[in-house]
Amino acid sequence: MTSYDLALIGFGGVNRTLAELIHTRGDALEAELGFGLRIVAITDLRLGSLVQPEGIDLAVALGLTGDGASFAQHGGSAVPDNEAVIKTCSADIVVEATFTNPDDGEPAVSHVRWALEAGKHVCTTNKGPVALRGRELSELAQRQGVYFEFEGSVMSGTPVIRLAKQMFSGLRLGGFEGITNGTSNYVLGRMEAGLGLQEAVREAQDLGYAEANPSADIEGFDVQLKVLILANELLNAGLELRDITRQGISSVTVQDVRQASLDGKRWKLVGSARRNADGSVTAGVAPVALPLDHGLAGVSGATNAVAFTTDLLGQVTISGPGAGRVETAYALLSDIIAMHAGMTQASSAKEVANA
Structure with a gap:
């Protein structure tokens, strides 16, 4: 069965809730959706960075709360290095949910660009990159042959754009x-x-x-x-x-x-x-x-x-x-579902063309 590795950039309410959904409902989601999800990288301003290609133990990651908690205690770094993680980790999909400056869309614009340039799919809940650099980033994604999805940027979990x-x-x-x-x-x-x-x-x-x-x-x-x-x-x-x-x-x-x-x-x-x-x-x-x-x-x-x-x-x-953590986390999941549907359709069309 198809499986996608995820890198979570930002581990606040929304991405943490997505991790909770994968941790508690992963098997059910896999059976229902026809693909699995595994988190292989997380970066967070407070916790630092953690990259584990074999898959992060989400029970451990979700348990890191309170003062002094750090990924450094579990083989990671106390200081986040978003650029290095995005460019070099083994994730198929980068899930971007950091704070964004509404004036220039940073740092999310750079996060999205680094991921697309590295040939990784991206989904984000950030308005900044979509509103301020949407056309540029969508064109980059098209050139790279990857997806750039952002359903949660307007009405949280309600899929108005799609x-x-x-x-x-x-x-x-x-x-x-x-x-x-x-x-x-x-x-x-x-x-x-x-x-x-x-x-x-x-x-x-x-x-x-x-x-x-x-x-x-x-x-x-x-x-x-x-x-x-x-x-x-x-x-x-x-x-x-x-x-x-x-x-x-x-x-x-x-x-x-x-x-x-x-x-x-x-x-x-x-x-x-x-x-x-x-x-x-x-x-x-x-x-x-x-x-x-x-x-x-x-x-x-x-x-x-x-x-x-x-x-x-x-x-x-x-x-x-x-609004809401769960609703916005669902928007990210819906983006991943849309990516899977698009990739499955493209693969089927290629098989027909080569038949």
């Missing part, structure tokens, strides 16, 4: 509008319940929904990157980040929220793109007071939704979880 690409064949997409940031959505919901913006943000932070610095969510930077990904991947827009106008929710007041409620509306941070008559695409992020009967008005909490405008079906909405 569903749209596979299920909208034959349709013309006129654009989309969506709610793709659970933190801002939660804050607006709490403001509707009477809290001020800062109070709602603090509550979101206390619950773990918002970062210590919530500006990426509150000021719309997160949605801006996601809109760029969707516009380029699904509308072939060829846009850059500077082309996406951005306004966050910090300008929305409690009075605005109250007035919207009286008017039968609800504030949402909406990311959208539309194809113009000349074929160009206009895209942006802004808070909008939506009528209660609007398809996105009822989307709450961490749930995300994107409504696509199509020529033959009208509006089609994809909705599902937009």
Whole structure:
């Protein structure tokens, strides 16, 4: 049976959860999916690097918690060397889930590039490399004959990119509008319940929904990157980040929220793109007071939704979880499943051609 060796770059919540799934459900997944998964390398800012071509003992790796824990205690290094691990380890697939600077996509852009140049497939949950260097990295993957998958970069475990690409064949997409940031959505919901913006943000932070610095969510930077990904991947827009106008929710007041409620509306941070008559695409992020009967008005909490405008079906909405360790880890697994399906299809086609 086919088996794929993985290198996990970053061992925080998402990649750790993927390792837990492989550790606890590996045999069941192999029986169900038709291929096995083995982790042969892990790098982590806190734990260091561990490379074991015969397969890492995941019980040991997952048990490394608390101060002083290090891969150096188990034959690895206390200091991570992502470049060396990515370029030289025996992994077939590099799973990239590190922190990324939204300004330049680093260090994830380099992680992805090193892997593709080394002839390794890549899946990532990082928005930065896809939004800022997506075309460049996809072209590199194509030249190298490997896969570059990034389903989790927009709506976590909800496969909006893959569903749209596979299920909208034959349709013309006129654009989309969506709610793709659970933190801002939660804050607006709490403001509707009477809290001020800062109070709602603090509550979101206390619950773990918002970062210590919530500006990426509150000021719309997160949605801006996601809109760029969707516009380029699904509308072939060829846009850059500077082309996406951005306004966050910090300008929305409690009075605005109250007035919207009286008017039968609800504030949402909406990311959208539309194809113009000349074929160009206009895209942006802004808070909008939506009528209660609007398809996105009822989307709450961490749930995300994107409504696509199509020529033959009208509006089609994809909705599902937009955050969570398990959900995002599943997105990585779904990327690997897609890679396997593509490789299997290519192999079958080659056998037919050679018959």
